[in-house]
Amino acid sequence: MDELMYLAPEIVVVATGLAILLAGIFLSPQSKNLLGYLATLGVLAALFLTVKSFELLTMQGFMVGYSIFSDTLNIDALSQFFKLIFLVVALIVAIAAIKYNENSDHTEEFYALMLFATFGMMIVASANDLIVLFCAFELASLATYGLAAFEKQNPRSLEAGMKYFVFGSVSAALMLFGMTFVYGATGTTSIPQIAANSGLLTSSPIGLVAVVLLIAGFGFKMALVPFHMWAPDTYQGAPSVVSSLLAAGSKKMGFVAAFRIFIVALAALQPDWQFAFTILAVVTMTFGNLVAVSQTSVKRMLAYSSLAQAGYIAMAFAVMSPLALTGGIMYALAHAFMKAGAFIAAGVVVWMVTSEKRGNLKIPDHLDNFKGLGKRMPLTAFSMMIFVFALAGIPPTAGFMAKFVLFSSTIAAGMTWLAIIAILNSALSLFYYARLVRYMYVLPPEGGKVSEPFPYAIALLVAVAGVLAMGIWPEPFVELATNAAMVLF
Amino acid sequence: MIPLSFYLGLSALLFSIGLFGVMTHKSGIRLIMCIELMLNSANLNLVAFSSYTDTLNGQVFALFSIALAAAEAAIGFAIFMAIYRMHDKINLDELNLLRW
Numbered sequence: 001m002d003e004l005m006y007l008a009p010e011i012v013v014v015a016t017g018l019a020i021l022l023a024g025i026f027l028s029p030q031s032k033n034l035l036g037y038l039a040t041l042g043v044l045a046a047l048f049l050t051v052k053s054f055e056l057l058t059m060q061g062f063m064v065g066y067s068i069f070s071d072t073l074n075i076d077a078l079s080q081f082f083k084l085i086f087l088v089v090a091l092i093v094a095i096a097a098i099k100y101n102e103n104s105d106h107t108e109e110f111y112a113l114m115l116f117a118t119f120g121m122m123i124v125a126s127a128n129d130l131i132v133l134f135c136a137f138e139l140a141s142l143a144t145y146g147l148a149a150f151e152k153q154n155p156r157s158l159e160a161g162m163k164y165f166v167f168g169s170v171s172a173a174l175m176l177f178g179m180t181f182v183y184g185a186t187g188t189t190s191i192p193q194i195a196a197n198s199g200l201l202t203s204s205p206i207g208l209v210a211v212v213l214l215i216a217g218f219g220f221k222m223a224l225v226p227f228h229m230w231a232p233d234t235y236q237g238a239p240s241v242v243s244s245l246l247a248a249g250s251k252k253m254g255f256v257a258a259f260r261i262f263i264v265a266l267a268a269l270q271p272d273w274q275f276a277f278t279i280l281a282v283v284t285m286t287f288g289n290l291v292a293v294s295q296t297s298v299k300r301m302l303a304y305s306s307l308a309q310a311g312y313i314a315m316a317f318a319v320m321s322p323l324a325l326t327g328g329i330m331y332a333l334a335h336a337f338m339k340a341g342a343f344i345a346a347g348v349v350v351w352m353v354t355s356e357k358r359g360n361l362k363i364p365d366h367l368d369n370f371k372g373l374g375k376r377m378p379l380t381a382f383s384m385m386i387f388v389f390a391l392a393g394i395p396p397t398a399g400f401m402a403k404f405v406l407f408s409s410t411i412a413a414g415m416t417w418l419a420i421i422a423i424l425n426s427a428l429s430l431f432y433y434a435r436l437v438r439y440m441y442v443l444p445p446e447g448g449k450v451s452e453p454f455p456y457a458i459a460l461l462v463a464v465a466g467v468l469a470m471g472i473w474p475e476p477f478v479e480l481a482t483n484a485a486m487v488l489f
Numbered sequence: 490m491i492p493l494s495f496y497l498g499l500s501a502l503l504f505s506i507g508l509f510g511v512m513t514h515k516s517g518i519r520l521i522m523c524i525e526l527m528l529n530s531a532n533l534n535l536v537a538f539s540s541y542t543d544t545l546n547g548q549v550f551a552l553f554s555i556a557l558a559a560a561e562a563a564i565g566f567a568i569f570m571a572i573y574r575m576h577d578k579i580n581l582d583e584l585n586l587l588r589w
Contacts, residue, residue, distance in 0.1 A: 131550050138557045142564050149568045155575055159584045161568050169561050170511055173527035176554060177504055180531050184538035189546045233587040
């Protein structure tokens, strides 16, 4: 019973999901709107419980953490920090989806899948055993395949879901194949025991095979460059609320799993994977930023910028100092706020274009539809401006603080060339972010003022509050991220 | 007793056939079959390692992965069914609305 207490946030999330799924059977489409509020309440309660769990950890000292259920799950500063990220993203998505699912017949399916995906991500953050990690990873992936193809009548959404499914299941197979070799060489699936037996991995070529397969498997989820093909298509075609969940939440799941597998379990093979991640980080950020420049669809542009951001976070693996991991973990939270908000803002414009039936209807998130948004929807335009400036790393936003910690740690570790590449990339990214702001504020509007639906406005405000809070008052976030990084050393 | 490397060779071969199929085939059904092949080669690996390292974790892992592979195929077929209803075929080459 005591052990269940530590899983209270997960239990709340999954119980809410089940309750919504059941309640949906008996409700009429109009009263199904209530389910969105129920999901929001559930996520809020889980968020509250996660924040409370930090107090429990502080009492025991952050370094220790708890191992529960025969060492298969770890409750420590790292897992709780990433649960915070997933729940914040789930909160923003749940609020925005109240409007997205308005008067839909499939509301309960959307929220149940979304909450189960969040549950899977939270378990991945805690996983201390390869079996648990793989099952939770698949739970989150399977739920999001369904969400990406949620609009069954929309060919773009179906195509996005199909591509995500094909690449996702290939990556799952690669990951599983890699895990079998880790298990075969060490004879155990428990992550601490793999770390203890890692001498067996370094002494045979099997270890190297496992590293290559695992990097490919996690690389698909993290959307690092040679494995990124699905990401732009899926983020563009999927409903905006789902893109927001994928880019902000599901991508971080890949990172936390990679933290646990590479840094803890495969620490003995560090030279091999560190070299691979250095190359991947440089290629990913450069490719993402270069291709984003020429995009005319805003969601696709955000997808490529999301690739670049994954490249920055992957720098934590390349540098591997405690400060760099702090920066990477902080960047994960900052990116969650910025990207979730930016995709929701793009979703508001898509909603405006499709409900007004004016503008570029074929590509509803086309840059032209953002013309004069500052006059048409002041709140959305202002939030979008905050998000893109944060993504470019302009103070006083979350993006600046995270980039500051990450890049300064790179220089402190003596990898100045990597820091220079990253800073040049940030400068390049400002070009396409500023272009979006020019479209929103300088070009003349093509239509009258539209007022945002209430749920969208609340979701945007939550994200803006997060971005600004992390930028203006970063101390608590730096402290939490430092404690999380200490778990890995 | 058959040496472990024989099992590993067979599973590596199955995995490669699956990966090759995923990259070359255009039909959604064949694609799912190839993905199943890749997942099942991993299961073969797990069971072989489990028997040669005298631990049971691998067999438990294989059971979980069989169940997950079934769930994955179900979701995949659901998505392909929806595509079939819209396009009357599942030729993945013709799904190219999203591109740069």
